[in-house]
Amino acid sequence: MLNFGSLDESTQFLDQQEGNTGPVTIINTFVAPEGKEDEVLAAWTDDSAYMMKTGGLLSVQLYRGIAGSRLFTNVAVWKSTEHLRTAFHTPEFASHLDHYPAGTVAYPHLYQKFAVEGVCEGEQ
Numbered sequence: 001m002l003n004f005g006s007l008d009e010s011t012q013f014l015d016q017q018e019g020n021t022g023p024v025t026i027i028n029t030f031v032a033p034e035g036k037e038d039e040v041l042a043a044w045t046d047d048s049a050y051m052m053k054t055g056g057l058l059s060v061q062l063y064r065g066i067a068g069s070r071l072f073t074n075v076a077v078w079k080s081t082e083h084l085r086t087a088f089h090t091p092e093f094a095s096h097l098d099h100y101p102a103g104t105v106a107y108p109h110l111y112q113k114f115a116v117e118g119v120c121e122g123e124q
Helices: 037-053 081-088 091-099
Strands: 024-031 057-064 071-078 105-111
Touching (some): 024 081, 037 071, 037 091
Antiparallel strands (some): 057 071
16 A cells, blocks of 8 residues: 655645646655565556546656665656646545555655746746
């Protein structure tokens, strides 16, 4: 079963899904239990296949830590918080959480592109 943690206690993931803004990027780092990396990868692959069918997912990329790291980081762009919220709160998606091995922890957080003059473009 997948457990959720928070990297920013002041802004919980479920609270970030309120309202309707977009596009939004979810950056979700998973910590796989030792020796269970292949099981986490299989569960994530299953989740992603479901999310791709929802119609709100624009792009997805998985990153894996190197040199024996047990971390995976998912970067996925959604049309809006509403699209993500709709996909995330279905009974079908909830059933996917049981596919992760015990002890797996995920740290999801929502982001939007942020403009820094002369360096990078943002959404607003």
